[in-house]
Amino acid sequence: MGPNLWINYGEAVAAILFCIGFTNLLLQTNLIKKIIGLNIMDSAIYLFLAEKGYIAGRTAPIVTDGVTNVEAYINPIPSGLVLTGIVVSVSVSALMLSLTIRLYIRYHSLDLDEIAAQLKKEGR
Amino acid sequence: MSKRKPAEEYHKTFAFHFFSWLRGEKDPYLGNVEMKPQKEYEPDPELHLRHEKEHDAILDKVYDMKHNRALGLFHRLYQATSILFCLFLMALLLVTISHLPATGAAVKPVNNEVAARYIESGLEETGAVNIVAGMILDYRAFDTLGESHVLFVATITVLIMLRLDKNKKGEPNPLTKDMNPNDRIYEPKNDAILQMVASFLVPIIIIFGIYIILNGHLGPGGGFSGGAVIGAGLILYLNAFGFGKTERFFTEKTYKWICFFSLSFYCLAKSYSFYTGANHLHSIIPKGTPGAILSSGLILPLNIAVGLVVACTMYAFYAMFRKGGF
Amino acid sequence: MDFVCNFPFFSILISLFSGTICSILPEKAAKAVNRIVIAAVGVMSGILLLYLLGTGESFVYWMGHFPAPWGNEIRAGVLEAGMALFFCIIMYLSMAGGAHKLFDEVEESKHNLYYILINLLLSSLLALVYTNDMFTAYVFVEINTISACGLIMIRQVGRTIEAAVRYMIMSLLGSGLFLFGLCIMYDLTGHLLMSNIKESVALLIQNGEYQIPLIVSVTLMCIGLCIKSALFPFHAWLPDAYGYSTVSSAAILSSLVSKGYIFLLIKIIYRVIGFDIFNSTRIIDVLFVFGLMGMIFGSLSAIKENDIRRMIAYSSVAQIGYIYMGFGMGTQAGMVASVFHILSHAATKSLLFIAAIGLTEVSGGSRKFIDLTGAGYRNKWAGVAFTAGSLSMVGVPLFSGFISKLLFAQAAVQVEGKMLATLIVLGISTVLNAIYFMKTVIRIYATTGDTSYPCITFKDMKVHAIVLIFFILLNIILGVNSQPIVNMIEQGLAMFA
Numbered sequence: 037m038g039p040n041l042w043i044n045y046g047e048a049v050a051a052i053l054f055c056i057g058f059t060n061l062l063l064q065t066n067l068i069k070k071i072i073g074l075n076i077m078d079s080a081i082y083l084f085l086a087e088k089g090y091i092a093g094r095t096a097p098i099v100t101d102g103v104t105n106v107e108a109y110i111n112p113i114p115s116g117l118v119l120t121g122i123v124v125s126v127s128v129s130a131l132m133l134s135l136t137i138r139l140y141i142r143y144h145s146l147d148l149d150e151i152a153a154q155l156k157k158e159g160r
Numbered sequence: 161m162s163k164r165k166p167a168e169e170y171h172k173t174f175a176f177h178f179f180s181w182l183r184g185e186k187d188p189y190l191g192n193v194e195m196k197p198q199k200e201y202e203p204d205p206e207l208h209l210r211h212e213k214e215h216d217a218i219l220d221k222v223y224d225m226k227h228n229r230a231l232g233l234f235h236r237l238y239q240a241t242s243i244l245f246c247l248f249l250m251a252l253l254l255v256t257i258s259h260l261p262a263t264g265a266a267v268k269p270v271n272n273e274v275a276a277r278y279i280e281s282g283l284e285e286t287g288a289v290n291i292v293a294g295m296i297l298d299y300r301a302f303d304t305l306g307e308s309h310v311l312f313v314a315t316i317t318v319l320i321m322l323r324l325d326k327n328k329k330g331e332p333n334p335l336t337k338d339m340n341p342n343d344r345i346y347e348p349k350n351d352a353i354l355q356m357v358a359s360f361l362v363p364i365i366i367i368f369g370i371y372i373i374l375n376g377h378l379g380p381g382g383g384f385s386g387g388a389v390i391g392a393g394l395i396l397y398l399n400a401f402g403f404g405k406t407e408r409f410f411t412e413k414t415y416k417w418i419c420f421f422s423l424s425f426y427c428l429a430k431s432y433s434f435y436t437g438a439n440h441l442h443s444i445i446p447k448g449t450p451g452a453i454l455s456s457g458l459i460l461p462l463n464i465a466v467g468l469v470v471a472c473t474m475y476a477f478y479a480m481f482r483k484g485g486f
Numbered sequence: 487m488d489f490v491c492n493f494p495f496f497s498i499l500i501s502l503f504s505g506t507i508c509s510i511l512p513e514k515a516a517k518a519v520n521r522i523v524i525a526a527v528g529v530m531s532g533i534l535l536l537y538l539l540g541t542g543e544s545f546v547y548w549m550g551h552f553p554a555p556w557g558n559e560i561r562a563g564v565l566e567a568g569m570a571l572f573f574c575i576i577m578y579l580s581m582a583g584g585a586h587k588l589f590d591e592v593e594e595s596k597h598n599l600y601y602i603l604i605n606l607l608l609s610s611l612l613a614l615v616y617t618n619d620m621f622t623a624y625v626f627v628e629i630n631t632i633s634a635c636g637l638i639m640i641r642q643v644g645r646t647i648e649a650a651v652r653y654m655i656m657s658l659l660g661s662g663l664f665l666f667g668l669c670i671m672y673d674l675t676g677h678l679l680m681s682n683i684k685e686s687v688a689l690l691i692q693n694g695e696y697q698i699p700l701i702v703s704v705t706l707m708c709i710g711l712c713i714k715s716a717l718f719p720f721h722a723w724l725p726d727a728y729g730y731s732t733v734s735s736a737a738i739l740s741s742l743v744s745k746g747y748i749f750l751l752i753k754i755i756y757r758v759i760g761f762d763i764f765n766s767t768r769i770i771d772v773l774f775v776f777g778l779m780g781m782i783f784g785s786l787s788a789i790k791e792n793d794i795r796r797m798i799a800y801s802s803v804a805q806i807g808y809i810y811m812g813f814g815m816g817t818q819a820g821m822v823a824s825v826f827h828i829l830s831h832a833a834t835k836s837l838l839f840i841a842a843i844g845l846t847e848v849s850g851g852s853r854k855f856i857d858l859t860g861a862g863y864r865n866k867w868a869g870v871a872f873t874a875g876s877l878s879m880v881g882v883p884l885f886s887g888f889i890s891k892l893l894f895a896q897a898a899v900q901v902e903g904k905m906l907a908t909l910i911v912l913g914i915s916t917v918l919n920a921i922y923f924m925k926t927v928i929r930i931y932a933t934t935g936d937t938s939y940p941c942i943t944f945k946d947m948k949v950h951a952i953v954l955i956f957f958i959l960l961n962i963i964l965g966v967n968s969q970p971i972v973n974m975i976e977q978g979l980a981m982f983a
Contacts, residue, residue: 037258038698040260040261041254041258043262048258051253052250052254054662055246055250061659084666088270088672089270090263090264106280108279112279112291112295114672115292117621119384120304120621127313127632128654130314130315132651134318134322135647135650137321137322142647143644148648148652155645155648259696259698259699260674260699268673269675270676274676275676299557300558300619300621301550302550302560302619306613306622306625306626309606310625310628313606313633316599320640321642416509419506420507420509424503424506427503427506433551435492438549
């Protein structure tokens with residue numbers, strides 16, 4: 037263990053959330069729960085990034101009163117990355133949900149294993 | 161000829177057949193081995209039904225998830241290994257994090273000359289008061305260009321999955337036949353409270369969204385967040401008044417053209433700025449005075465384009481999920 | 487700067503923009519735009535390749551008005567330009583070869599959406615090839631994933647939708663790990679551009695700081711990309727996705743999409759972490775072991791398979807194993823062999839998919855081996871092409887597969903400790919390949935086939951036959967004229983450093 041675990045508690049929470057989301061995506065057979073897991077996982081990464089950009093005692097990176105001093109603002113890069121990441125995760129969630137809707141309409145089930153069993157029975 | 165058995169009984173024994181074959185009287189293959197003409201196949205519906213039932217029963221048994229023991233065991237094993245893997249991953253990440261630079265410290269690798277230049281010269285070089293907007297739409301614009309196309313390609317895939325199309329003869333496509341045609345029959349619900357509140361709220365929400373988009377370079381906000389707000393307003397309007405009302409001003413055609421023009425503008429504008437940047441040409445786009453609404457070069461028009469795309473995309477997602485077309 | 491230097495930028499932007507344009511065009515026009523764009527990008531990449539071979543050094547191209555650590559960048563060297571050219575050729579041929587099948591399997595009103603997906607896929611592949619920025623790579627990895635998922639599910643039967651769900655789940659796990667690794671790497675170095683990260687990493691290694699996070703970050707990124715490119719234990723989604731999607735999609739997915747991720751991994755190894763630092767970690771041993779296991783288990787699954795498309799799909803798992811085994815050797819020669827195998831596998835696998843569709847067409851649309859008996863006589867061109875592809879996969883001289891196996895064997899001899907394992911598994915894998923491919927070839931040339939199916943002559947399938955001829959030629963060129971290509975790969979890898 038390194039020295040910074042307690043100082044980096046935000047990142048630690050992010051890592052735990054990431055693993056929870058990861059496990060959900062891997063383990064749940066219910067598709068909706070899988071999607072929830074995916075969203076937890078992505079949000080955890082954004083939390084991690086937000087923690088990375090934070091600097092104690094500084095404000096959001098929007099120039100106020102013409103002050104352009106590094107001392108005044110937090111790091112703007114992680115914020116930008118989070119913005120990009122959120123859009124990606126929205127798109128992926130929409131895609132997964134549309135796939136789920138189609139599978140549900142066809143097989144009347146949200147359980148991926150059950151759908152696979154029905155597919156094998158169909159034999160196509 | 162044997163004397164001990166009567167002739168009839170003797171004719172049935174193996175010895176008789178053997179000796180007669182030896183004497184050449186009889187060819188045992190003749191009439192025994194050749195193919196006989198096959199019986200005409202008579203479909204027996206009862207038998208067929210039984211076979212089908214048996215087949216189904218076998219399949220049911222094989223794919224009965226709850227009672228197939230081998231499968232159940234595999235499932236358990238899979239669960240156990242994935243939980244172990246995730247615990248391992250968690251431990252690994254926690255150890256990693258304990259070695260990372262401390263949160264909130266001012267001196268660490270992340271706070272280097274890159275962030276410093278964005279903050280110190282961002283206002284001057286991009287003209288945007290919002291440093292993050294300046295960063296994602298000017299310094300690192302290629303990422304953002306890719307990002308808006310992620311949204312675009314996601315809409316395309318949702319269209320593929322959920323759009324209910326008719327073929328040239330006007331029949332619904334057989335591939336999507338098991339989908340519910342639409343739920344238009346259930347609406348509008350004409351809920352007076354909802355409609356009243358919506359008629360108050362929708363204009364406010366949409367104006368707020370427009371404000372966020374137009375102020376993207378001056379304060380918190382920008383195309384993505386503003387677009388999402390406008391999209392939410394449109395969805396509220398749809399829920400209150402039904403598809404009949406929204407289709408008067410927003411159909412798939414509108415969506416297609418808005419998306420096309422916004423993305424084309426985005427692509428062309430950014431191509432121009434990339435091209436001039438890489439070839440060290442002077443860009444003719446004025447930066448304006450920082451802080452004014454018409455300033456910061458391309459950032460404002462780009463925000464508007466992105467906002468339009470996002471608003472339409474949010475609405476399109478909802479319409480697709482709701483009834484497979486709009 | 488010469489005008490040619492704009493070409494990487496032009497190719498990415500043209501293919502992105504054509505995706506947007508195709509959304510308003512009718513199907514025929516979208517198809518034309520798609521073909522023109524692929525051809526134009528191919529021509530530009532070819533010219534760029536010649537230019538780079540002439541100058542002999544790579545260049546970076548600013549994406550914007552700001553230099554390296556502040557703005558985005560793309561970078562072009564011999565290997566990048568060569569890959570882009572090769573991807574365009576394969577994509578054009580796959581699209582042309584599977585075009586007639588598209589009409590049967592995809593709803594007619596959604597054809598132009600298919601071309602949008604192809605255009606965006608091309609642009610994301612090009613961006614992955616050319617990018618010099620890790621976060622740009624992440625964004626385009628996502629475009630690549632989503633459009634690949636679209637390509638799988640556009641044939642809307644239950645199997646493909648389920649396969650698309652499984653594909654998305656595995657891909658999302660992969661992108662999650664990749665993004666997390668990327669964030670840790672950003673936290674340690676403070677940069678997102680590859681060349682700057684590399685400098686910082688070298689400095690960190692020199693000072694002995696942050697060793698554990700560095701290794702973890704590299705591992706996470708590697709595992710993420712391995713999952714996305716279907717390395718052995720993560721391949722469960724692959725057979726259904728490749729086996730049931732429409733044929734152009736299957737050819738493009740197996741030969742290009744997974745290769746895009748692998749190429750990104752090569753870039754990360756060389757340009758982000760540094761080849762020597764990467765080789766001093768334990769990761770290469772893991773990649774080596776999984777590569778070897780993939781080679782054997784992929785082939786075993788392929789032997790058990792009763793469906794020609796799924797068999798070819800499982801064979802992809804084995805071939806991806808070869809590529810990772812080359813990474814795992816940790817030498818320059820192993821890397822060269824892997825890059826050559828990327829080319830050879832892409833050329834062969836798309837040939838096999840396109841030829842298989844020709845065979846199943848003359849067998850009443852069935853993909854079961856029992857129905858394919860004698861299909862080689864009913865469709866002579868597809869039969870010959872399938873045989874050529876099989877020979878190449880098995881590694882018969884004159885075809886590209888032989889050269890890649892030769893290069894792997896040569897590379898293995900130079901590595902102490904991994905030589906024996908590599909050579910043994912290479913031998914076993916070749917035998918297994920021979921079992922399932924030759925079984926198929928014998929089957930399609932058996933004389934006892936069902937004669938009730940129609941025969942197809944050259945006239946009925948001109949485009950298809952021409953595409954197959956081009957594929958065979960490509961294979962033979964890679965197999966006969968391999969030395970200049972190997973030299974080019976070596977030059978390109980040297981430019982990476």
